[in-house]
Amino acid sequence: MKLTINGQPQDVDAERVDTLLEALGMAGQSVAVELNQDVVPKRQHASTPLKDGDVLELVTLVGGG
C-alpha cells in the first residue's frame, strides 16, 4: 500500500486505519488521524479502509503557547 504519511511516501502493509497505527507502533497512543484532509474519529479507525495514494496526517499534542 503506497501512502503519504506526514508528508513522507511510505509503503506499508495495512488495509485500514487501525492496522496502519499498529504497523507504525502507534496503537494505543493519543494520535489523531486525518485521511485526505478529513479527521477519522478513533471509533471509526477499524472501519476505515485505506487505498493506494491516500494522504494521511498522524498528529499528537506537544508543548505550545
Added chain:
Amino acid sequence: MTTATSGDPIAAPQDQPLIVGGKTLASRLIVGTGKYKDYAQMQQALDASGASVVTVAVRRERLIDADGKSMLDYLDTDKYTILPNTAGCFTADDAVRVARLGREILDQLDNDGKDWVKLEVLNDKKTLLPDPVGTLEATKTLVADGFKVLCYTSDDPVMAAKLKDAGAASVMPAGSPIGSGQGVLNPNAITIILETLKDGDADYPVILDAGVGTASDVTVAMELGADGVLLNTGIAHAQDPVVMAHAMRHALDAGRLSYRAGRIPKKLYATASSPWDGVISYIPGE
C-alpha cells in the same frame, strides 16, 4: 475562587470567576506548555502559575526515532483543561484542519477542552502577526462547527469587534509580538478594545495574549481591565521559570485587585498626603 494569596493578613473580597464559552475558569492566568527545558520543569511551572487552562500545539507524530516520551505523560489531563492552538497555520483552511485534529485528540482523552481552540492564523514567521482576513474566516467556520473559539488577534479594536461579532468565545488581543517580551505596547488600544467589546456586555471575556515579558506586564494588562492573561515564553524562558510562574500568579492577582479597587486619576501636580492645617513652617507663596 478567591484572589487572596497565601499569607495575606486579611483575605481580599471574593471575585467573580472568569467564564469563557460557558466554562468557569479557576484562574485568570492561562499558560503555555512550550519551550521548557524539560517536562519536569514544565510541570512545576504550571503548578506554580496556578493556571487551570494550559495551551498545547498539534504536531505530526514522529514516524521514526520517537524517544517514547510524550508531553501527555507529564500533563495531568484530569487537572488541566487543555486548550489546543493552531500555531504554525498561515491559512484559514489549515487552522480549521488543525483545530479539528486537536479536538479529536482531546475527545480521545475526554478532556474538558475538547471543543475549545486557541485560534491563530498567522501572516508570516518573522512577525507572527495574525492574518486578519484568515482569522475572521476561520472563526466563522469553527464557530459554525461548534467550537468555542478563543481568538488571537492584534490590538486593532476594529478587528476585535469583528471577531466578537463572528462568535468568538473570547477575543485575545496581543500586548506585543508573540515571544517578544515587550509587554503591553499600546495600552490605549487595549482599553478601546475592552470598552468596545464590553459595551452592553460587561462579562464578555477579553484576554491579553502574547508579549508578556515579566510580571509587571501582567499587572498592567489586568489593571486595564483585561479578564485574563495568556502567556508562555515569559515563564518558560525566564532564568528560573518556576519562580517566574509564582511571580506571574501574584502579578495577576495584584492587577486584578487594583482594577477592582479603582485607581486614582493621574494628575500633573502634587497633592499633599499630610494636612496643611497646623503646619508651623513658612509656606512659599503664602
